[in-house]
Amino acid sequence: MTAGTVEYIEPQIGYQMMALSSGADIVIGGAAAGVGKTFCLLLDPLKHITKTPGFGGVVFRRTTTQVKNEGGLWDTSMSLYSKLPKARPRESNLEWLFELENGRNNKLKFAHIEHEKNVLDWQGSQIPFIAFDELTHFSEKMFFYLLSRNRSVCGIKPYVRATCNPDPESWVYNLIEWWIGEDGFPIAERNGKLRYFVKSGANYIWGNSIDEVYEKAAYFLDDIIGESGLRKEDFIKSITFISGSIYENKKLLEVDPAYLGNLLAQDEQTQLQLFKGNWKFVPSDLDIYKYQDFLGVFNNLYQVNTSERFITADIALEGSNKFIVGYWEGKSLEDIAIIDKSKGPEVVKEIADMAKAHHVQNKNIIYDADGVGGFIDGYITGAIPFRGNGKVVDVKDPVSGKTIQENYFNLKTQLYYRSGYAVSDGEYHISDEVANLMYDQKMTVRQRFLHERKAIKKDKVDTDGKKRIISKEEMKTILNNESPDLLDMFMLREWFDLKQFKIKKNLGSLFR
Numbered sequence: 001m002t003a004g005t006v007e008y009i010e011p012q013i014g015y016q017m018m019a020l021s022s023g024a025d026i027v028i029g030g031a032a033a034g035v036g037k038t039f040c041l042l043l044d045p046l047k048h049i050t051k052t053p054g055f056g057g058v059v060f061r062r063t064t065t066q067v068k069n070e071g072g073l074w075d076t077s078m079s080l081y082s083k084l085p086k087a088r089p090r091e092s093n094l095e096w097l098f099e100l101e102n103g104r105n106n107k108l109k110f111a112h113i114e115h116e117k118n119v120l121d122w123q124g125s126q127i128p129f130i131a132f133d134e135l136t137h138f139s140e141k142m143f144f145y146l147l148s149r150n151r152s153v154c155g156i157k158p159y160v161r162a163t164c165n166p167d168p169e170s171w172v173y174n175l176i177e178w179w180i181g182e183d184g185f186p187i188a189e190r191n192g193k194l195r196y197f198v199k200s201g202a203n204y205i206w207g208n209s210i211d212e213v214y215e216k217a218a219y220f221l222d223d224i225i226g227e228s229g230l231r232k233e234d235f236i237k238s239i240t241f242i243s244g245s246i247y248e249n250k251k252l253l254e255v256d257p258a259y260l261g262n263l264l265a266q267d268e269q270t271q272l273q274l275f276k277g278n279w280k281f282v283p284s285d286l287d288i289y290k291y292q293d294f295l296g297v298f299n300n301l302y303q304v305n306t307s308e309r310f311i312t313a314d315i316a317l318e319g320s321n322k323f324i325v326g327y328w329e330g331k332s333l334e335d336i337a338i339i340d341k342s343k344g345p346e347v348v349k350e351i352a353d354m355a356k357a358h359h360v361q362n363k364n365i366i367y368d369a370d371g372v373g374g375f376i377d378g379y380i381t382g383a384i385p386f387r388g389n390g391k392v393v394d395v396k397d398p399v400s401g402k403t404i405q406e407n408y409f410n411l412k413t414q415l416y417y418r419s420g421y422a423v424s425d426g427e428y429h430i431s432d433e434v435a436n437l438m439y440d441q442k443m444t445v446r447q448r449f450l451h452e453r454k455a456i457k458k459d460k461v462d463t464d465g466k467k468r469i470i471s472k473e474e475m476k477t478i479l480n481n482e483s484p485d486l487l488d489m490f491m492l493r494e495w496f497d498l499k500q501f502k503i504k505k506n507l508g509s510l511f512r
Contacts, residue, residue, distance in 0.1 A: 007083060009043070009080065009083065011036075011040065011043065012036070012248060012249060012250060012251065013248070014035070014244050014245070014248030014249075015029065015031050015035045015036065015037075015040075015242060015243070015244025015245075015248055015249075016035070016036050016039070016040050016244075016248070016249075018191070018192045018242050018244075019037075019040045019044075019161070019242050020040055020043060020044055020047075022192060022194075022240055022242065023194075023238075024159075024194050024238045024239055024240040025157075025158075025159055025160065025237045025238045025239065026147075026159070026160045026161075026162070026237055026238070026239040026240075027159075027160070027161050027162070027239075027240055027241075027242060028135065028162045028163075028164065028172070028175070028176055028239070028240070028241050028242070029041075029161070029162065029163045029164070029241075029242050029243075029244075030163075030164050030165070030166060030172070030176060030186075030241055030242070030243060030277070030279070031242065031243045031244035031245070031277055032165075032166075032243070032244065032245055032246055032273075032274060032275055032276060032277035033165060033246065033263060033274040033275065034246035034249055034252055034259055034260070034263070035244040035245065035246055035248055035249050036249050036252065037133075037163035038073065038076055038133055038163060039076065039080070040161075040163075041059065041131050041133055041161055041162075041163055042059070042073075042076060042077055042080055042081075043080065044129070044131070044161055045057045045108055045129045045131075046084075048128075048129070048154075048156050049098050049106045049108055049129070050084070050086070050087075050098050050100070050106075051100065051101075052106070052154055052155065052156055053100055053102060053104060053106070053154065054106070054128075054152075054153065054154030054155075055106050055128050055129070055152075055154045055156050056106050056107045056108065056109075056127065056128060056129070057108050057109070057127060057128060057129030057130065057131065058108075058109045058110075058111050058122075058127050058129075058130055058131070059073060059108065059109070059110050059111070059131040059132075059133065060110075060111055060112065060113055060130070060131065060132050060133070060138070060146070061073060061110070061112055061132075061133050061134065061137070062112060062113065062114060062134070062137040062138060062438055062444075063112050063114050063438055063441065064094075064112045064114075065441055066112070066133075066134075066441050067094060067110045067111075067112060068094075069441060073110055073133055074091070074094060074110060077089075077096065077110070081096050084098070086098060086099040086100075087099075093109070094109065094110040094111070095107055095108060095109040095110065096108045108129075113138060113142050113146070114438065116139065116141060116142065116436070119141070119142055119145040119146060122145075122146060122149050125149045126149065126151040126152065126153065127146075127149050127150055127151065127158070128150070128151070128152035128154060128156055128158045128159075129158070129159060129160075129161075130146055130147070130149070130150050130158075130159075130160045130161075131160070131161045131162065132160075132161075132162040132163070133162075133163050134163060134164055134165070135162040135163065135164040135172050136164045136165070136167040136170040136172050136447070137438070137443075137444055137447075139171070139432075139436050140171040143162075144199065147160060147237075165273060165274060166184075166272075166273040166274075166277055166278060166279045167273075167279075167447065168184070168279050168280055168281050169295060169298075169446065169447070169450050170447075173279055175204070175239075176241040178190070178195060178206070178241075179191070179193075179240075179241035179243075180241075180279045180280075183278075183280065184272070184278040184279045184280025184281075185276070185277065185278055185279075186241070186243035186277060186279075190241075191241075191242060191243055192240055192241075192242050193240060194238045194239070194240050195207070195208060195238070195239055195240070196208070196209060196210050196212070196213045196236050196237065196238050196239070197213060197236070197237060197239060198213055198217050198221070198235055198236045198237070200217065200220055205217045210232060210233055210236050210238075213236045214232045214236065217236075221235060243277050244277075245277070246259075246260060246263070246275070263275040266480075267454075267478055269281065269454055284454075284457070286457040286458045287420075287453070287454065287456070287457060287458075288416055288417065288419075288420035288456040288457060288458060288469065289419075289420050289423055289453045289456055289487075290420075290423075290424055291450075291453070293423050293424040293426075294423055294449070294450060294453050295450075296423070296426055297423060297428045297429060297430050297449075298429075298430055298432075298435055298446055300426055300429065302426070303332075303429075304330060304331045304332050304426070304427055304428060304429045305330035305331050305332075305427070306329040306330035306331075306332050307330050308329075308330060308364065308496075309327070309328065309329055309358055309359065309360045309361075309364060310327075310328040310360065310364045310365070310366075310493060310496055311325060311326065311327055311328070311351065311354055311355055311358075311360050311364065311365040311366070312325075312326045312328065312365075312366050312367075312489050312490070312492035312493050313325045313326070313347075313351055313365070313366070313367040313368065313489065313492075314367075314368050314485050314486075314488040314489040314492070315347060315367055315368050315369075316483075316485065321482075321483045321485055322338055322339065322340060322440075322483075322485045323337075323338075323339040323340075323347060323350070323485075324336065324337070324338055324339075324485050324486060324488075324489040325337040325350055325351055325354050325489070326489045326490070326493070327354055327357075327358045327360065328493055331422070331427050331428050331429065331493065331497075332428075332429040332430070332431060333428075333429070333430045333431060333434050333490070333493075334358075334431050334433070334434065335354065335357075335358065335433075335434065336434050336437065336445065337350055337354060338437075338439060338440075338445075348379045348380065351365065351367065351380060351383075352380065361382075362380055362381060362382035362383050363382050363383075363384075364496065365380060365382075365383040365384065366383065366384040366385075366386050366492050366495055366496070367380075367383060367384070367385060367386065367492075368386055368388070368488060368492065369385035369386055369387050370386075370387055370388055370389070384495070386411075386492060386495065387411070388410060388411060388412030389410045389411070389412070390410065390411035390412075391410075391411060392405075392406055392407075392408045392409075392410065392411055392413075392414050393406070393411065393414065393498055393499075394406070395498065407464075407465060407466050407467060408466055408467050408468075409462065409466045409467065409468045409469075412469075412491075413466075413467060413468055413469050414498070415491045415492065415494045415495060415498065416456060416469050416491050417467060417469075418494045418497070418498060419490065419491040419493070419494040420456075422494060422497070428493075430445075430446070430449070435449075439486070445486070448486055449486050449487070449490070451479070452479065452484040452485075452486055452487045453487070454478060455470075455474075455475040455476075455478040455479050455484050455487075456469065456475065456484060456487055457469065457470045457474075457475075457478075458470075459471075
């Protein structure tokens with residue numbers, strides 16, 4: 001930019017203008033990919049932080065790595081805030097200082113909340129502006145604890161802004177469900193419309209006005225208002241949901257027209273979510289794990305069998321696959337280790353450490369021995385090497401005692417089908433502690449399980465009438481060249497149930 005010229009930074013008509021002009025206490029931008037959600041998140045605090053003494057804010061992502069990633073929040077802030085003459089970055093602290101006319105500075109910080117306990121780092125804080133980039137990565141507890149820190153003494157009413165991509169499995173969907181139609185698409189006439197709510201324990205009390213919510217919540221609000229001397233308006237929050245289309249972001253399409261092509265290259269479900277902004281899921285008869293059934297793995301209220309302890313491990317060394325070790329109490333996944341890159345001795349040590357930590361016997365450890373996993377043979381005495389192309393196990397009918405010859409292509413197919421049936425029967429559980437961990441920089445473990453779920457599909461029955469699943473290469477195509485490492489670990493748990501019903505004469509041929 002040459003001397004004397006002025007560069008204007010302004011929102012575009014559509015999602016960006018609506019998000020930045022909303023007066024709601026909480027705005028959730030759940031539009032399709034590419035509309036400029038993160039840009040708006042960073043532009044929003046400039047309304048106050050450059051001129052109002054005492055105003056400050058924190059922009060949260062789930063991990064520090066997500067903040068510092070190439071093209072991530074910090075890079076975007078550099079491209080935006082560096083244009084302001086009195087804005088100064090402090091990268092070592094991941095914060096910006098904005099100098100005011102009185103010579104003092106306001107501060108905007110970038111931070112992470114990786115674990116539930118990290119919310120306590122903000123105990124006692126007063127934060128006028130709080131932003132969440134990718135809200136679905138955060139737990140409901142994280143969000144509402146930090147909402148309690150959304151306070152201000154600078155004269156600007158505190159407010160919260162959040163972005164997310166459509167995720168029908170997340171707690172966020174339950175929060176914004178009123179704005180979403182039965183077909184999964186945002187309801188146009190409700191876009192940006194304010195609603196009001198107060199939270200009573202785990203329950204939301206909703207209304208179209210503060211008075212309507214107060215009438216419904218007076219049974220517990222009256223005592224609190226009386227004791228605190230505060231007003232009902234101090235407890236009841238306004239909230240809105242705003243959607244938008246990538247076609248509204250004309251600047252992006254001018255600069256990077258290939259971005260649209262990248263979205264169109266995704267599978268049908270991903271297109272619905274990221275390109276069309278759809279918040280519902282389209283089921284398939286070919287799915288081994290039915291969508292609603294797999295949700296029950298996280299949400300079922302009853303307790304599954306936890307009588308014995310097991311470890312299942314999907315082995316990977318160098319490459320794009322992840323090395324996954326899962327610890328089970330019965331059929332409840334209670335701990336997990338996710339390692340990006342590892343060497344042989346580290347793999348053995350990780351499995352051994354998990355076994356020691358949770359007192360798991362070697363005989364209750366199974367690992368994928370196909371490919372690189374084969375090197376473990378002999379290092380963990382008594383552990384079970386699983387080979388997916390092994391012979392299908394005959395089982396006994398628990399009622400009649402008769403032998404049943406299950407008609408599957410190989411052992412891996414048998415375990416995947418049986419795992420799918422068991423999930424449908426509600427036999428499995430994944431703990432909140434495991435589900436809320438970050439799988440990588442893009443997804444939680446919960447999100448990744450549900451993402452991989454769509455890649456485990458039935459294939460055509462072969463000429464012998466044997467059931468099949470699609471090939472690993474086809475699965476990787478669905479997952480953008482990534483392997484379903486979590487579910488490969490998950491399905492191995494079914495072996496320990498299968499072996500209870502196997503015919504002993506097959507034992508020696510299981511892993512041929």
